[in-house]
Amino acid sequence: MHMADALISPLVGGVMWGVSAAVTAYSARKIKAGTDEGVVPLMGVLGAFIFAAQMINFSIPGTGSSGHLGGGMILSILLGPHAAFLTMASVLTVQALFFADGGLLALGCNIFNLAFLPCFVAYPLIYRTIVGAHASEKRVRVASIIAAIVGLQLGALAVVLETFFSGVSELPLTTFLLLMLPIHLAIGIVEGLLTAAVVTFVGKARPGALATTAAGPAVAPLGSGRLLARWLLLAAITGGLLSWFASTRLDGLEWAIFHSSGKEALSAPATAAHSLAAALQERTAVLPDYSFRPAVEGSEAGEVAATSGEEEKQWPDVNLATSFSGLLGAALSMLLAGLLGFILLRLRQRP
Amino acid sequence: MAKIESSFLDLGYLDSLAYRDSPIHRLDPRIKLITTLLFIVCVVSFGKHELSALLPFAIYPVMLLALAKLPPGYILRKLLLAAPFALCIGVFNPLFDRATLLHIGSLEISGGWISFASLMLRFVLTVSAALILVACTGFDSLCLALARLGVPSAFVVQLLLLYRYLFVLTDEAMRLARARSQRSFGRRGRELPVIASMLAQLLLRTLDRAQRIYLAMQCRGFDGELRLLRPLRIGTTDVVFLIGCTTALLGLRFADQAPALGDAIGGRLSW
Amino acid sequence: MVTRPLVAVSDLRHAYADGSAALRGVSFAVGAGERLAIVGANGAGKSTTLLHLAGCLLPQAGSVRIGDLILRSDNLPQLRRSVGLLFQNPDDQLFMPRVFDDVAFGPVNLGLPADEVNARVMHALAVVAATHLAQRQPHRLSGGEKRAVAIASVLALSPTILLMDEPTASLDPASRRQLIELLQTLEQTLIIATHDLDMVLDLCPRTLVLGEGTIIADGASAVILQDAALLAAARLEKPLRLQACPVCSRRLPANGRSP
Numbered sequence: 005m006h007m008a009d010a011l012i013s014p015l016v017g018g019v020m021w022g023v024s025a026a027v028t029a030y031s032a033r034k035i036k037a038g039t040d041e042g043v044v045p046l047m048g049v050l051g052a053f054i055f056a057a058q059m060i061n062f063s064i065p066g067t068g069s070s071g072h073l074g075g076g077m078i079l080s081i082l083l084g085p086h087a088a089f090l091t092m093a094s095v096l097t098v099q100a101l102f103f104a105d106g107g108l109l110a111l112g113c114n115i116f117n118l119a120f121l122p123c124f125v126a127y128p129l130i131y132r133t134i135v136g137a138h139a140s141e142k143r144v145r146v147a148s149i150i151a152a153i154v155g156l157q158l159g160a161l162a163v164v165l166e167t168f169f170s171g172v173s174e175l176p177l178t179t180f181l182l183l184m185l186p187i188h189l190a191i192g193i194v195e196g197l198l199t200a201a202v203v204t205f206v207g208k209a210r211p212g213a214l215a216t217t218a219a220g221p222a223v224a225p226l227g228s229g230r231l232l233a234r235w236l237l238l239a240a241i242t243g244g245l246l247s248w249f250a251s252t253r254l255d256g257l258e259w260a261i262f263h264s265s266g267k268e269a270l271s272a273p274a275t276a277a278h279s280l281a282a283a284l285q286e287r288t289a290v291l292p293d294y295s296f297r298p299a300v301e302g303s304e305a306g307e308v309a310a311t312s313g314e315e316e317k318q319w320p321d322v323n324l325a326t327s328f329s330g331l332l333g334a335a336l337s338m339l340l341a342g343l344l345g346f347i348l349l350r351l352r353q354r355p
Numbered sequence: 356m357a358k359i360e361s362s363f364l365d366l367g368y369l370d371s372l373a374y375r376d377s378p379i380h381r382l383d384p385r386i387k388l389i390t391t392l393l394f395i396v397c398v399v400s401f402g403k404h405e406l407s408a409l410l411p412f413a414i415y416p417v418m419l420l421a422l423a424k425l426p427p428g429y430i431l432r433k434l435l436l437a438a439p440f441a442l443c444i445g446v447f448n449p450l451f452d453r454a455t456l457l458h459i460g461s462l463e464i465s466g467g468w469i470s471f472a473s474l475m476l477r478f479v480l481t482v483s484a485a486l487i488l489v490a491c492t493g494f495d496s497l498c499l500a501l502a503r504l505g506v507p508s509a510f511v512v513q514l515l516l517l518y519r520y521l522f523v524l525t526d527e528a529m530r531l532a533r534a535r536s537q538r539s540f541g542r543r544g545r546e547l548p549v550i551a552s553m554l555a556q557l558l559l560r561t562l563d564r565a566q567r568i569y570l571a572m573q574c575r576g577f578d579g580e581l582r583l584l585r586p587l588r589i590g591t592t593d594v595v596f597l598i599g600c601t602t603a604l605l606g607l608r609f610a611d612q613a614p615a616l617g618d619a620i621g622g623r624l625s626w
Numbered sequence: 627m628v629t630r631p632l633v634a635v636s637d638l639r640h641a642y643a644d645g646s647a648a649l650r651g652v653s654f655a656v657g658a659g660e661r662l663a664i665v666g667a668n669g670a671g672k673s674t675t676l677l678h679l680a681g682c683l684l685p686q687a688g689s690v691r692i693g694d695l696i697l698r699s700d701n702l703p704q705l706r707r708s709v710g711l712l713f714q715n716p717d718d719q720l721f722m723p724r725v726f727d728d729v730a731f732g733p734v735n736l737g738l739p740a741d742e743v744n745a746r747v748m749h750a751l752a753v754v755a756a757t758h759l760a761q762r763q764p765h766r767l768s769g770g771e772k773r774a775v776a777i778a779s780v781l782a783l784s785p786t787i788l789l790m791d792e793p794t795a796s797l798d799p800a801s802r803r804q805l806i807e808l809l810q811t812l813e814q815t816l817i818i819a820t821h822d823l824d825m826v827l828d829l830c831p832r833t834l835v836l837g838e839g840t841i842i843a844d845g846a847s848a849v850i851l852q853d854a855a856l857l858a859a860a861r862l863e864k865p866l867r868l869q870a871c872p873v874c875s876r877r878l879p880a881n882g883r884s885p
């Protein structure tokens with residue numbers, strides 16, 4: 005479920021880059037501040053372990069997909085969230101560069117989906133909460149399974165949202181969700197079982213490995229509330245930016261979301277999808293007075309004429325409607341992303 | 356476990372390409388990284404029905420492939436291996452978007468097919484650009500570039516160590532997998548408990564190894580940093596390359612595609 | 627011994643976290659320039675002894691002195707400068723992306739200027755005849771090359787004492803021979819923990835036999851490695867060359883150099 009560059013827009017990619025970069029900087033500072041240098045080689049080798057472990061995969065009966073150790077959860081249990089996040093981010097970076105799994109622009113999305121969500125959301129809020137202060141084997145098992153499932157579901161949800169907001173794919177939101185969530189439920193269950201089995205095995209064989217490295221007490225009971233607050237803040241900023249961007253420019257995005265998620269979308273896919281396309285085109289029309297305006301109006305006309313069969317929109321028109329404005333949108337989004345990352349970084353550095 | 360072995364070998368090969376010598380190889384890694392990112396952003400910033408304007412961007416990877424003397428067949432093979440996810444999602448476009456966007460003679464082509472083609476083209480362009488970046492730069496030089504561009508050192512150190520032990524641990528995983536298949540006598544033996552215990556074995560060995568590496572580091576004065584003593588210098592060639600690429604990419608992105616390319620190619624089609 | 631020995635270990639004891647004893651009172655001294663082999667079965671305490679000498683473990687009881695320094699947590703940085711430890715598995719020791727970076731790791735951490743680091747790296751690589759490997763990646767080296775580079779990475783810190791854990795393990799015969807010849811040219815004090823008793827015959831005039839955390843024997847290699855009963859007690863076996871092979875035994879090295 006790695007996002008690919010081809011599926012995302014610069015805006016979504018840029019925002020997610022900003023968020024991931026900020027969390028990376030924050031985690032790196034946390035690691036640096038830690039006194040134990042031994043965690044550095046441990047993280048490096050565990051990253052390689054996740055890589056090797058992901059190569060040992062196997063098919064999940066009945067789904068046709070394959071399951072493997074996702075990594076985020078087991079790393080959090082072994083290393084604590086900050087080190088686990090950095091480790092997972094490095095695994096994803098190497099995958100993007102060497103295996104073309106994901107892409108450079110999509111790296112921000114992938115780090116958010118597969119590193120941030122399990123390490124900073126599922127681990128502190130679910131795993132630590134269930135395990136509590138007295139880690140019994142049964143609790144660890146249950147907690148690993150549930151946390152892995154939740155983490156993966158969140159990740160799948162994020163993939164859907166990122167794809168949707170990018171507007172490159174025509175998949176309606178609901179359909180996409182119906183595709184992604186069940187498959188990832190199956191994968192999540194298997195990952196959870198694997199994580200639980202590996203964690204309990206290692207816990208028995210090397211009791212010190214989990215207790216000493218988890219840095220659990222320092223992060224969990226004390227930090228989970230703050231972490232939640234941080235996450236909500238990030239989500240709010242991201243969501244706010246996206247909706248601001250959407251609402252100032254256009255009218256259409258929410259409308260399109262409504263339509264594509266409503267029943268209409270399923271019964272008349274072409275209409276809804278097309279109006280979504282038009283809305284997104286408009287979203288990128290940052291220069292309303294530009295001389296290509298007629299083309300945009302053309303697409304609006306198409307929007308009104310809901311029976312899309314009659315619409316004779318031509319290829320060059322699409323080009324004209326999107327060229328300059330899309331570019332400006334891209335530049336603007338990168339600027340926004342950079343700004344967001346910069347602000348977050350500053351905020352982090354203050355305390 | 357042929358799969359492990361082949362992907363492992365692949366990894367080594369991609370990396371070995373970085374040891375070749377060419378004008379592109381000699382460029383400063385920072386320059387190459389920035390240019391690649393700019394290229395990707397330009398490519399994905401087009402509207403989803405864009406096709407004609409995307410095509411000229413192929414010049415960039417093709418030019419780099421040629422200048423860096425990289426084997427195109429290999430990059431192509433990597434592209435195919437990575438294609439499934441984008442393909443899976445993209446293939447829905449023709450299903451959901453049936454509005455006719457283009458007429459070629461009496462043939463009507465729907466927006467879905469165009470956006471699907473556009474999506475796959477983006478995929479090919481972005482992924483090949485990233486692969487070429489690694490193939491002509493090398494992973495450690497990229498890490499160095501990241502460090503010099505201000506990426507936190509804890510993350511760069513992590514990348515370097517991960518990369519170094521990737522080879523060692525995939526090797527170890529391979530040996531474990533072989534040992535298992537030796538004793539499973541043709542039965543698939545892929546049950547969850549077996550996999551779990553294999554992974555747990557690998558993890559225990561990994562933990563021990565991390566301990567030994569840490570000792571080895573300590574013996575040589577480790578203080579939490581891995582410093583690479585390699586000078587990076589941006590020379591005239593680098594500046595020329597950066598300015599040239601930026602102008603070309605922005606030109607392709609900004610300039611109205613229709614006259615230049617649309618007339619040349621699109622003019623022959625009758626709408 | 628007239629002068630003060632370079633290394634002095636006295637009544638060193640160590641128990642692991644699970645309570646099992648690894649060393650139960652080990653005492654020995656090593657003079658400057660000496661070559662000492664530490665032999666014994668698996669788990670006899672060889673590696674634990676080396677880790678103490680390298681300052682990777684601190685004595686739980688007893689003491690370790692290197693030069694003028696008594697091993698303590700507060701003088702570890704100085705102590706580690708005079709001691710270099712070669713790990714059994716070179717993959718654990720070569721953790722940097724390229725050979726050059728790895729050999730430079732120690733000197734860079736000492737804070738030396740770039741020129742000096744360069745000079746040290748190239749010198750260390752020249753000593754082990756591996757200058758041509760400088761820009762290679764560790765995972766692309768053969769076993770013998772990895773071993774040579776690992777030695778260079780230790781030599782770059784110019785230690786006075788070299789500690790080696792199973793240096794000939796998993797080397798092919800030719801690489802093993804090359805390694806032995808290389809070690810013979812080194813001037814540093816060598817302390818080698820090994821199962822390779824034939825190498826001991828070639829390289830180390832003196833042998834220390836460990837068994838279950840205590841010293842069973844300490845003396846001239848030529849004598850100890852002939853003592854079948856002693857070796858059997860330590861779960862060892864006579865070197866192949868001493869196993870009553872009429873051809874080999876005539877070519878015995880002259881073990882004249884005694885400590």
